[in-house]
Amino acid sequence: MSEVTQTRISDTVEASGSSECSILLSTVKALSSWSRKNSMWPLPLGLSCCGIEFMATAMSRYDMARFGMEVARFSPRQADLLLVAGTLTYKMAQVMTRLYDQMAEPKWVISMGACASSGGMYRSYSVVQGIDEFIPVDFYISGCPPRPDSVLNVLMKLQDKIDRDESYELTLATPKAGAPAELAEQTVLGGRRHGPPVALATTDEHFGQQGPQRSMVRGRKPEESR
Amino acid sequence: MDQVPNSCMVYTAEAPAGVSESVKQALAPFTVQWSEHPEHGGGGKQAGWPGCLVSGADWPKVFQALRDGAGFELLIDHTAVDYPARTPERFTVLGLAANIETQERLMVRTRVAEGGSVPTLTHLWKSADWSERETYDMFGIAFEGHPELTRIYMPQDFDGWPLRRDFPMQGHNRFRD
Numbered sequence: 144m145s146e147v148t149q150t151r152i153s154d155t156v157e158a159s160g161s162s163e164c165s166i167l168l169s170t171v172k173a174l175s176s177w178s179r180k181n182s183m184w185p186l187p188l189g190l191s192c193c194g195i196e197f198m199a200t201a202m203s204r205y206d207m208a209r210f211g212m213e214v215a216r217f218s219p220r221q222a223d224l225l226l227v228a229g230t231l232t233y234k235m236a237q238v239m240t241r242l243y244d245q246m247a248e249p250k251w252v253i254s255m256g257a258c259a260s261s262g263g264m265y266r267s268y269s270v271v272q273g274i275d276e277f278i279p280v281d282f283y284i285s286g287c288p289p290r291p292d293s294v295l296n297v298l299m300k301l302q303d304k305i306d307r308d309e310s311y312e313l314t315l316a317t318p319k320a321g322a323p324a325e326l327a328e329q330t331v332l333g334g335r336r337h338g339p340p341v342a343l344a345t346t347d348e349h350f351g352q353q354g355p356q357r358s359m360v361r362g363r364k365p366e367e368s369r
Numbered sequence: 370m371d372q373v374p375n376s377c378m379v380y381t382a383e384a385p386a387g388v389s390e391s392v393k394q395a396l397a398p399f400t401v402q403w404s405e406h407p408e409h410g411g412g413g414k415q416a417g418w419p420g421c422l423v424s425g426a427d428w429p430k431v432f433q434a435l436r437d438g439a440g441f442e443l444l445i446d447h448t449a450v451d452y453p454a455r456t457p458e459r460f461t462v463l464g465l466a467a468n469i470e471t472q473e474r475l476m477v478r479t480r481v482a483e484g485g486s487v488p489t490l491t492h493l494w495k496s497a498d499w500s501e502r503e504t505y506d507m508f509g510i511a512f513e514g515h516p517e518l519t520r521i522y523m524p525q526d527f528d529g530w531p532l533r534r535d536f537p538m539q540g541h542n543r544f545r546d
Contacts, residue, residue, distance in 0.1 A: 234524045268531055268541040
């Protein structure tokens with residue numbers, strides 16, 4: 144069984160032999176990995192110049208769309224890949240952890256450039272010395288900023304990783320005891336992580352009780368103005 | 370910290386050349402010490418801004434007199450400098466006001482000790498709001514009467530005042546350094 148789950152969908156197609164064959168044999172795992180890796184929706188968190196290089200990667204000269212990644216989503220609910228591109232300050236780290244927490248699993252993180260990976264040249268009181276202080280990172284890209292080639296290289300490596308990814312497992316979830324009768328017969332295709340959940344830096348843990356974020360532009364009553 | 374120079378300003382009772390009569394007239398009710406920036410001996414209209422040193426209590430009144438009496442309608446800059454060796458008033462708070470019509474500028478300074486406070490200018494210029502929050506955030510100087518004196522750059526629970534000269538260059542990151 145374990146051998147079957149290791150099968151890649153490309154191997155399956157080759158194994159089927161004749162091109163006239165209309166039956167495709169595969170596993171759900173291989174099929175889902177194949178569809179996941181070819182439809183990554185990145186959430187670009189462009190914080191400085193790396194964001195510009197990421198835009199260049201998405202534009203026609205380098206054309207990220209060749210890998211099915213052109214649908215940059217600015218809503219974390221719709222994104223699979225958090226691409227942190229640029230200098231992260233501690234103040235912005237709260238935003239980043241919130242974005243990461245809002246993304247639905249399965250999700251991946253790329254740390255793009257020297258600043259996101261290690262703080263870069265900013266060894267300062269305000270700059271996070273590597274985003275992995277807060278969230279787990281799948282790939283780091285070196286460079287200041289990295290060339291689009293490097294970004295594409297890592298995106299392809301990420302596809303390989305998803306293809307052989309063991310961290311997410313497709314499960315047939317059965318309803319919990321006490322569920323409504325109409326759900327009793329139903330099985331749901333879901334996913335779960337192997338092992339214990341990754342210890343995440345939550346906002347409260349790192350920043351204390353702060354209440355809601357203050358808006359930069361505050362409403363002011365007319366009589367308070369000049 | 371001892372190597373940090375003290376203020377290089379030389380103050381005199383006489384207003385330097387280039388200060389217009391209307392400014393002198395507007396500031397007549399106040400005790401003012403005058404200076405000219407030693408590195409800019411004057412020349413162009415924007416070089417060698419004259420400056421003056423006033424007391425903390427006079428600080429908002431001087432700006433009000435400049436704005437309403439001498440036509441200094443614009444607050445260009447508003448920040449502070451730290452001279453840690455100077456006692457007891459280690460900070461110089463400064464505001465740069467300008468008259469747009471005559472292109473005059475005047476750098477008004479006042480001194481404040483650590484833990485002290487300076488009256489706010491927000492009732493005169495709305496633009497003083499964020500710059501006073503910035504000065505508070507970076508130096509820990511309080512502005513009396515400010516509508517909402519909170520940190521503007523750093524996270525609200527940040528510990529320390531980064532632009533003070535005794536703030537460490539390294540080692541302040543909480544998790545890794």
